[in-house]
Amino acid sequence: MTTTLDNVEAQRTSVQTFDLKLGGVRELNKTLHHATDGDTFAVDHPGGKHSIAVGVNAEVDIEINGHVGYYAAGMNQGGRITINGNAGVGVAENMMSGAVHVTGDASQSAGATAHGGLLVIDGNASARCGISMKGIDIVVGGNIGHMSAFMAQAGRLVVCGDAGEALGDSIYEARLYVKGTAASLGADCIAKEMREEHLAELGELLRAAGRDDDPADFTRYGSARTLYNFHVDNSSAY
Amino acid sequence: MTLTAPDQTVAPALPAPALAELGLRESATFDRATIADIQRAAETGIYDIRGWGAKRKVPHFDDLLFLGASMSRYPLEGYREKCGTDIVLGDRYASKPLRLDIPITIAGMSFGALSANAKEALGRGASAVGTSTTTGDGGMTPEERGQSKHLVYQYLPSRYGMNPDDLRKADAIEVVLGQGAKPGGGGMLLGQKITERVAGMRTLPIGIDQRSACRHPDWTGPDDLEIKIAELREITDWEKPIYVKIGASRPYYDTALAVKSGADVVVLDGMQGGTAATQQVFIENVGIPTLAAIPQAVQALQELGMHRKVQLIVSGGIRTGADVAKAMALGADAVAIGTAALIALGDNSPRYAAEYAKLGSAAGYYDDFQDGRDPAGISTQDPELSARLDPVAGGRRIANYLRVLTMEAQTIARACGKAHLHNLEPEDLVALTIESAAMARVPLAGTSWIPGATGAGL
Numbered sequence: 001m002t003t004t005l006d007n008v009e010a011q012r013t014s015v016q017t018f019d020l021k022l023g024g025v026r027e028l029n030k031t032l033h034h035a036t037d038g039d040t041f042a043v044d045h046p047g048g049k050h051s052i053a054v055g056v057n058a059e060v061d062i063e064i065n066g067h068v069g070y071y072a073a074g075m076n077q078g079g080r081i082t083i084n085g086n087a088g089v090g091v092a093e094n095m096m097s098g099a100v101h102v103t104g105d106a107s108q109s110a111g112a113t114a115h116g117g118l119l120v121i122d123g124n125a126s127a128r129c130g131i132s133m134k135g136i137d138i139v140v141g142g143n144i145g146h147m148s149a150f151m152a153q154a155g156r157l158v159v160c161g162d163a164g165e166a167l168g169d170s171i172y173e174a175r176l177y178v179k180g181t182a183a184s185l186g187a188d189c190i191a192k193e194m195r196e197e198h199l200a201e202l203g204e205l206l207r208a209a210g211r212d213d214d215p216a217d218f219t220r221y222g223s224a225r226t227l228y229n230f231h232v233d234n235s236s237a238y
Numbered sequence: 239m240t241l242t243a244p245d246q247t248v249a250p251a252l253p254a255p256a257l258a259e260l261g262l263r264e265s266a267t268f269d270r271a272t273i274a275d276i277q278r279a280a281e282t283g284i285y286d287i288r289g290w291g292a293k294r295k296v297p298h299f300d301d302l303l304f305l306g307a308s309m310s311r312y313p314l315e316g317y318r319e320k321c322g323t324d325i326v327l328g329d330r331y332a333s334k335p336l337r338l339d340i341p342i343t344i345a346g347m348s349f350g351a352l353s354a355n356a357k358e359a360l361g362r363g364a365s366a367v368g369t370s371t372t373t374g375d376g377g378m379t380p381e382e383r384g385q386s387k388h389l390v391y392q393y394l395p396s397r398y399g400m401n402p403d404d405l406r407k408a409d410a411i412e413v414v415l416g417q418g419a420k421p422g423g424g425g426m427l428l429g430q431k432i433t434e435r436v437a438g439m440r441t442l443p444i445g446i447d448q449r450s451a452c453r454h455p456d457w458t459g460p461d462d463l464e465i466k467i468a469e470l471r472e473i474t475d476w477e478k479p480i481y482v483k484i485g486a487s488r489p490y491y492d493t494a495l496a497v498k499s500g501a502d503v504v505v506l507d508g509m510q511g512g513t514a515a516t517q518q519v520f521i522e523n524v525g526i527p528t529l530a531a532i533p534q535a536v537q538a539l540q541e542l543g544m545h546r547k548v549q550l551i552v553s554g555g556i557r558t559g560a561d562v563a564k565a566m567a568l569g570a571d572a573v574a575i576g577t578a579a580l581i582a583l584g585d586n587s588p589r590y591a592a593e594y595a596k597l598g599s600a601a602g603y604y605d606d607f608q609d610g611r612d613p614a615g616i617s618t619q620d621p622e623l624s625a626r627l628d629p630v631a632g633g634r635r636i637a638n639y640l641r642v643l644t645m646e647a648q649t650i651a652r653a654c655g656k657a658h659l660h661n662l663e664p665e666d667l668v669a670l671t672i673e674s675a676a677m678a679r680v681p682l683a684g685t686s687w688i689p690g691a692t693g694a695g696l
Contacts, residue, residue, distance in 0.1 A: 029472045050465050055402055055473030071456070071469040075402040089465075090456035094400055109456035113397040115441070131455040132397060134441040151451060153441045173443060228446040229429060230284060 003099050003118035003137070004208040005080075014040065021045040025052055035060045037078075048088065053081055056098070073100045076117060092119045095136055108145070111138045114155070120209040127164065130157045133174055139209035149176055150186065158205050160213050168221050176221040177202050179213060188227045192220045275518075286518040287426065289607030289617060290577060291419045291510040291554065296527040298510070298555055299564040301674030302667050303683060306653040314652040321648040322658035325572050327370075327549050328410060328479020328502035331471065335479050335502070336388055336410055338572070339368030340644045341659055342562055344636075345507075345553050345576035346392045346412060346483070348374025350427055350436040351514030351607065352580075354381050356616045358629035359583055361385030363636020367644070372412060372574070375425045375450055377439045378404040385633070390481065393470065396425060396450035398440035402473055410503075411470055412481040413463070415454075415492070418511030418554040421485030421525045424452035426515040430610040433619045460495040467500045481505050486531035486554065487524070493538040497548050505574065506535050508554025512577040514617060515608035528554035528565075530677040536569030545569065546660075559646020566647070567662035568678060575643075582639035583632050584614040 018028045020043060028043065029051070035041070037059040046052055050069035053062050056079035064072070067085040077096045086104035095114040102110075105123035112128065114136035121138070127145035130138050135155045143161035150166075152174035162180035169186020175198070176189075185191075194202075194216075202215040252260075264270065278286065307313035314321060329335040344364050349357050351374060358381040364371040370388035377399020383389055391408030393400065405411065416422060427436070427448040437444040457466045467480050482496040483505035496504045508528025513521065532552055539545040552565045553574035565573050577585075584590075588601040593613035599606060607617035615627035651659050654666045668683040669675035675682040676689035 025472065026476075030475060033475060051469040051472040054469055057402065070462075070465045074469050075405070075473055077402055089462070093456050094397060094402075096401055112456040113400065115401065128455065132451065134397075150455075170449075172446075228443065230447050 003097070003116075005099055005101055005118070005120060005210055015042050016040065017042040017044060019044045020047055020049055020052075025049050028052065029054060032056050032060065032062070032079075046085070050088070053079065056081070059098070067104070076100060086123070087121075091121075092117070092136075095119065105142070106140075110140075111136050116155075118208060124161065130155070130174070133157065137205055137208070139205055139211065141209075141211065143180070146183070147186070149174055149189075152176070156201065156205060158202065158209070158218075160211065168223075170227060171221075171223045173223065175201075177205075177215075177218040178221065179218045182219075182221065185221065188224050189221055190224045192222050194218065194220050287428070287515050287608050288518050288521070288605045289512065289514050289516075290521070290605040291512045292522050292525075292527075293605075294522055296509070297529050297671065297674040297677050298527060299529065299561045301529070301670045302564050302678060302680065303670060304560075304563070304567075304650055304654055304666050305668060307655045311655045313655050314657060316649065316652055319652065320657060321652050322660075323644055323648065325549070325660070327551070327572065328481070330479075330502045330548055331500065332410075332477060332479040332502055333475075334409075334477045336370060336390075338370060338388060340640060341566065341572035342556075342640055342643050343369050343390075343551065343572055343574045344371035344579055345511070345574035346372035346374045346390070346414070347576055347580075348376035348425075348427075348514070349379045349382065350374070350376035350431060350440070350619070351617060353615060353618055353624035353627065354379060355624050355627045355629045355632065356580075356583060357382045358385050359627065359632025360579060360636060361389070362629060362633025363579075363582075363640060364388070366633065366637035367640045369640065370409065373408075375427075376436065377401075378407070379439075381629075383407055385629075392483075394425070394450070395452060395454045396440075397455070398442075398450070405470070405474055405478075408474075408478060410479040410481060411474070412483050412505060413467065413470070413501075414483045416485030416487075416507075417483065417513065418485045418507030418509050418525055418528070419513035420516045420520045421487040422452060423516060423520055423524075425450035426608070428515060428608045428610070431608070431619045436619060460499050463495075463499040471500075479503055481551070483507065485509075485511075486526045486528065489526075489531040490534040490538045493535040493550075494542060497539065497542055497544050501548060503549045503551060504535065504539075505551045505553065506531055506570075507574075508552070510555030511553050512580075527677065528552060529674060532565060532568040532570060533677070533679045539569070546571065556643075559643045559648075560650060562643055562647040563650040563659065563662055564667065566659050567666050568664060568680075571660060579636060579639070580616055582635050583616055583627065584635070585612070585616050587614060590614055 039060045041062045043064040046066045048069045054074040059078040062081045064083045069088040071090045073081045073092045078098045082101045087102045087106040089107045090109045092100040093112045095117040097116045099118045102121045106121045106125045108126045109128045110125045111119045113132045115134045119138045122141045124142035125144045129144040129148040131150045133152045133155045139158040146164035149168045153172040159178045163182040165183040166186035167182045168189030199215045325341045327336040365387040372390040390410045392412045394414045429445040479502040481503040482501040484492045486508045509525035549571035551572045552570040590613040610618045612618040667680040
């Protein structure tokens with residue numbers, strides 16, 4: 001089932017607010033690690049600090065008002081985290097479940113190695129978006145940089161703008177949907193037919209991200225699977 | 239390396255001395271193994287992939303000797319006078335550092351490369367003697383966590399199976415930059431070993447030849463590593479020691495940068511350190527010997543005032559208690575064993591001679607860990623072969639071996655008058671060769687000469 005952003009807008013009753021101008025990231029994360037399902041937090045003045053809201057392990061809502069540094073929402077498990085601003089390197093890296101929404105742009109390696117959950121970036125994402133992704137769904141409203149979905153193993157990456165060079169290099173079983181153009185495809189990545197099931201899952205992903213793009217405008221990319229084995233004829237000699 | 243059929247059929251009928259008497263001379267450059275390599279390459283069109291570390295002869299601990307106590311040094315009595323072996327790893331920043339009874343740990347080896355029974359045996363053996371074992375490039379298995387009192391969880395470029403639950407279950411986290419068998423190389427696991435369980439843990443299709451990344455996906459260089467280490471500390475609430483493992487190539491700089499990045503422990507793996515599957519050309523030609531690497535790392539730690547504060551674990555060719563003692567005398571806080579632990583479990587045992595022969599190998603030579611047909615049931619995912627290794631009996635063998643290593647190291651330390659293994663020092667050592675004297679930075683035996691000591695030192 002696709003995780004959606006709907007719950008993020010759920011009514012917030014008692015919001016616990018952290019002002020990172022006053023307190024540190026350690027105190028914030030420590031509190032988040034002891035949170036229980038349904039708790040709601042706001043983080044003001046994040047000031048580009050690193051490792052904000054990492055290791056969240058409950059179905060909590062967190063709204064971060066401003067720009068964040070590296071690894072925001074890293075290894076998220078169940079948290080619904082909104083970043084009202086831009087995100088640094090590795091936002092939602094290795095996410096397991098939950099949802100992370102970046103209203104601005106994201107730097108390199110967004111959603112790297114993530115196993116699950118939904119990452120939505122309204123703006124652009126830089127290089128290596130979805131690198132080594134292992135099951136996450138990523139929806140990018142704008143463009144993505146070079147070497148995105150490098151060695152992508154599983155999950156789905158949706159790009160509503162253009163993709164940079166070497167898209168999907170050495171890709172495994174992840175599925176990539178790009179609305180605009182791909183500057184070039186990486187080794188073993190090829191354009192594939194958009195069948196009904198692909199249009200359906202793409203439509204679901206776009207809806208989950210709160211977008212109204214037409215799935216029919218996208219191209220699907222995936223693995224040609226020619227690098228899955230070394231020269232098969234000689235396998236006994238390895 | 240697998241011997242191909244022609245090599246077996248054309249074995250020389252005459253023993254080597256007889257050939258020499260006939261005036262036949264084997265080339266030192268194109269020896270028979272080299273000829274077989276060239277012909278194998280010509281036949282198959284693919285490089286040779288194998289397990290183990292460097293097989294070439296390099297200056298090693300064998301080239302060092304201890305100076306026992308004498309007129310000016312008092313030895314300690316065996317048995318009656320204590321020689322401590324306990325160590326603390328990771329007390330720089332971690333609130334829960336590892337406290338081990340012996341300074342010999344089990345190096346990172348993946349489930350996937352090794353069978354579940356082998357991993358369990360390593361965990362049982364290590365736990366029995368109060369030391370740690372380490373996961374590998376395939377995630378943490380319940381067998382391993384369940385049987386390991388102290389478990390180090392590796393954080394590798396591939397991040398196969400990486401998840402925050404296991405991170406929180408770990409007793410320490412090892413950020414792997416490289417390994418001695420292949421500094422600068424990624425992992426490899428051939429299709430024969432990618433069973434349904436291994437594939438599931440790594441989120442990969444079954445049966446593919448898996449090549450894992452050589453660079454981390456979300457950080458590059460020491461400035462990023464510092465931020466990455468801080469993130470791992472935040473996720474785990476600053477409880478776990480964080481190690482940084484480097485393959486020995488530029489250990490002086492790598493150690494200094496690891497310390498500056500905030501590592502609690504540096505793990506330094508020399509070129510004799512093993513691998514489950516790597517190109518032979520890589521294993522034999524990239525990296526430097528363990529002996530050459532240790533003094534460089536120790537120098538970096540000393541210059542930063544961090545020797546003994548950031549602990550140094552050395553691996554790559556540790557076989558005996560003498561090797562343990564020599565590594566520690568050169569400045570290591572602990573050592574790690576991999577290949578030797580597999581041998582203790584039965585790898586390359588002569589009792590499998592007939593089966594090694596069927597695989598085109600022989601006891602003492604078997605290194606085709608990538609094939610997954612290990613008759614000893616260690617480097618395999620085949621259920622029948624794996625079942626040959628009883629994890630309880632294997633655990634006992636590992637525990638026995640670790641105890642012997644410890645007692646041997648204590649024997650040497652007592653002879654040098656040391657009440658704790660970590661009191662061993664370079665002054666206890668001399669070298670047998672000029673090369674080893676220069677690398678280990680201890681004098682050539684019978685002289686006060688340390689080649690290069692008055693030079694730049696690097």
